[in-house]
Amino acid sequence: MSQTRQPEIRRPLTLRDVSEACGVSEMTVSRVLRNREDVSPATREKVLNTARALGYVPNKIAGGLASQQVNLVAVIVPSLSNMVFPEVLTGISEALDDTGLQPVFGVTGYSAEKEEEVLYEMLSWRPSGAIIAGLEHTDAARAMLENAGIPIVEIMDSDGTPIDSVVGISHRLAGMQMADAIVAAGYRRIGFLGSKMTSDHRARKRMQGLTDGLATHGLELADTELYSGGSALKKGREMTEAILSRTADLDFLYYSNDMIGAGGLLYCLSKGYDIPGQLGMAGFNGVDFLDGLPMKLATIDACRHEIGVQAANIIAGKDQGGVIGGHRVELTPQLVHGDTMRAPS
Amino acid sequence: MSQTRQPEIRRPLTLRDVSEACGVSEMTVSRVLRNREDVSPATREKVLNTARALGYVPNKIAGGLASQQVNLVAVIVPSLSNMVFPEVLTGISEALDDTGLQPVFGVTGYSAEKEEEVLYEMLSWRPSGAIIAGLEHTDAARAMLENAGIPIVEIMDSDGTPIDSVVGISHRLAGMQMADAIVAAGYRRIGFLGSKMTSDHRARKRMQGLTDGLATHGLELADTELYSGGSALKKGREMTEAILSRTADLDFLYYSNDMIGAGGLLYCLSKGYDIPGQLGMAGFNGVDFLDGLPMKLATIDACRHEIGVQAANIIAGKDQGGVIGGHRVELTPQLVHGDTMRAPS
DNA sequence: GGCAGTCATGTTAGCCATATCATACTAGAA
DNA sequence: TTCTAGTATGATATGGCTAACATGACTGCC
Missing domain, CATH: 3.40.50.2300 (Response regulator)
Structure with a gap:
């Protein structure tokens, strides 16, 4: 006798599964999971429990497509192999933490071509903003950034003309x-x-x-x-x-x-x-x-952490007084004399 | 006389814009941009030129939804603030470079709760695989990983029972x-x-x-x-x-x-x-x-770079002899005597 | 009692690609 | 010549979710 057990083709869970499991519409489930108002506490509770019990994880691919907005911020740096950029990333990460925005990191290896590729790849996810190291880019990269229709922050360097906003030192x-x-x-x-x-x-x-x-x-x-x-x-x-x-x-x-x-x-x-x-x-x-x-x-x-924080704040629209783009933050690097230079004579 | 210039509501470009601009169907444009066969060289050329001229960047959100696959790999580590994890990430990055897969990094700050949050966030992008540091996770996190239906590689540590694959040292x-x-x-x-x-x-x-x-x-x-x-x-x-x-x-x-x-x-x-x-x-x-x-x-x-490379290779399915999951790679850490220990007596 | 005003929930119509199948057309074999 | 196969392209139907609008059940006030 061969086993007749259903072969269990685990179809990934959707909103519909949750909605059917607890007897409300998909829309209501969606509202609950996005913490929108206008859902009664009882319903909210019920939906939350069902979702948790089923182990439902929302599909942001579908959500992003429907809502035309994606809570990602593209972050592009040349390297991770010295402490400089990880510190910037840490700053970005911290500043975005309470904004609902999520950083996505890309690495260029100091190559302009690779930067162009990474940028293309990242922009194809339609992020809400982009943070990119440096002011020097290929023409194509520059064009992509200009046409993306999102806030762009160029970081680390302020010696040059930014595409949109810039946070850095000279x-x-x-x-x-x-x-x-x-x-x-x-x-x-x-x-x-x-x-x-x-x-x-x-x-x-x-x-x-x-x-x-x-x-x-x-x-x-x-x-x-x-x-x-x-x-x-x-x-x-x-x-x-x-x-x-x-x-x-x-x-x-x-x-x-x-x-x-x-x-x-x-x-x-x-x-x-x-x-x-x-x-x-x-x-x-x-x-x-x-x-x-x-x-x-x-x-x-070089104010690395601070640069990350400020860049992230611009993307998140914190403390911007309603202004959308075109910020210029030039930090003043502090010279630390330390022990290896004589005092000025 | 007020200006009558079209207010230029720059609607983001879609496949349709490209297809109309060069007189072929959306489907054909899509095929060209994904480098699929079965497009005549002439058409391909034409489409490529048009797309470039318009500055079209494909929308992976829509693409991912339609094709039900996403070329992202979720990578979750505790910290970026010492060189250990950046080195692992570099290894992952390198190994994925020629696979069409793209790593996305998340940071947990050594907190199990934060790990759970980051994981939820990441899985909601429906990545093709996940690499996560350590074998210790909350029950909820473990459940998510088990149910995600994608290859999971736990890294750094081999002292414990992995969910799917593991690459690390004891x-x-x-x-x-x-x-x-x-x-x-x-x-x-x-x-x-x-x-x-x-x-x-x-x-x-x-x-x-x-x-x-x-x-x-x-x-x-x-x-x-x-x-x-x-x-x-x-x-x-x-x-x-x-x-x-x-x-x-x-x-x-x-x-x-x-x-x-x-x-x-x-x-x-x-x-x-x-x-x-x-x-x-x-x-x-x-x-x-x-x-x-x-x-x-x-x-x-601690074989950090190597761990990154091997984990990425498992996700990418390189050298796996067709096996899908359940790999166990235990690297042998090398003791380096250096100058600060006496030779064995 | 009737009607505006809320509040909670449901219905419908996309979002922008891609999978799949269908359709012209071409070239070569019988 | 007719038919088969193969090639290049197009039409259609989703994918899972959300915006926007619609509905229905109440509330309270004149």
Whole structure:
């Protein structure tokens, strides 16, 4: 005797299943599950219990199509492999938490083409807003953003013309600010250590700002050392060793980010350099987990968490006084002297 | 004379707009944009040009509803604020890159309730699969996962019973392995430094494994120091100072993660401890950006990137020999002796 | 009692794609 | 020439939900 049990083709549950199971219309169930008014407490209770008992999970695909709105926010960043962007994402995540909006992350690997692809993919979900790192995009990407008809916030950088809103700092100014501080502290033979990556526009602008700033004091970079890939801390060591052995009379090392700076700092300490007397050092970002290093590296805080929060607030329409787009938030990066720069003379 | 310009109510573009603009049916446009066969090269070309010119972006909401499939993979992790999970996400991202599948990340903040919420939210998008950190979930979350009718991969941890597939390491074994190594190296007075967070199940299991392992050698922890929040590197310093001043005769410090371990290491070096002779140290995770520290901290590699890749491969159905679910991949964590443990005596 | 005004719920008509089946048309075989 | 097969395209019917409007049961007031 073969078993005659129904083969149980578990059709996914729909609103209809819930509505039939508790004897109300689909519309009423829908209203309950979206917490709309105008449902009697008794009915609400009944529906909620049934839905829970069945294990019903609403289908936002259908819901989004019907209502023409989707509670997603597209967030596009170049990388997750250093702490910078995860911190921004954390800020975004926190700020969106009580808004009913949900961030969706995409990663471009610092490639403009990949950015275009990711953007296309994301926009095809018709999100309620988009947050994207940087102001430099391909023409196609820019066109997509302009035509999407949703609020766009470009973040991290404020040196350029935004499509809609922008939240960031001026990396050019940050570079110049550092140049001024270095010169004010009396350093003159300055070395630059950074990444080979030309597509990291913000790092490029910082370097530009630094050289321009030095130029206003009649100085220029005495040497430069670039890297790509690998453990940043270790690279910092190696690069520092390389640049110091090549140009022994450097009295300041500017690192394009804190991680390589930390590596450099550890190297110099182990070699017995007198810091900040003989040799000054500074990084960029204000990464706070480096607080535990033997000395506190001078740096400029990139306001990463704050940028995430503010960008998210713009998308969520918090504190906007009714204005919809075109916000410009330029945060002022704070220079932290730390222990690796002499006090201004 | 008031302007009579059409008020330009930019209705979002649909397939119909494209189809009308180039004189074919919607169906044909749809086929072209999804790269289906059976469209003549001439038509394809024409459609592609029109779509590009109009700036049409397909609506996956509608597409997903019609086709009953969505190319998203839900990825749920506890946190983005240390490098551990970003590395896993990077692995997932890479492995999915050529599959047409797209990861969507959700963050739970180590809270079971929040996990449940995030999961509900994510499943309501009807993803093609889900990757979720850990084996411990609320009953409701477990039920949702079981009923979702999609492949589920629980990651990071293999100590327990998975819902469907699992990719991870045994944190219990990792703890025991470390205990064995510590004892083999001749250390006897062992201190534990870790997080207060009871909801980090994997950290808990590592500690359990460590104490159980020590017990098999007739040892127990001599002291314990816990922390919460803050910069891990700094906390590592502070905790180390605290535990060493409280229990001066400790000869080994086991840290629940590499970051606090690194802080502790820097502290001990600055205080002139003889490492690994007088005092041994070890962490957990194998975070490679710590490679630049003055000494290499002993650690156990948690295979984070690899876990991400393998989990993604299971969802994508790569190399599965046709099997759909129920995979069990237990990676073998490698103990790295580094410079902070004596060689086994 | 009759009627406007509420409140709770139901009905209908899409939302924008895609699966499926139907239909022209072409080319080659019998 | 006629018929079969195959190719390119189109018509139709959903998919699961929600907006907008419709309904019906009450309430309370003149």
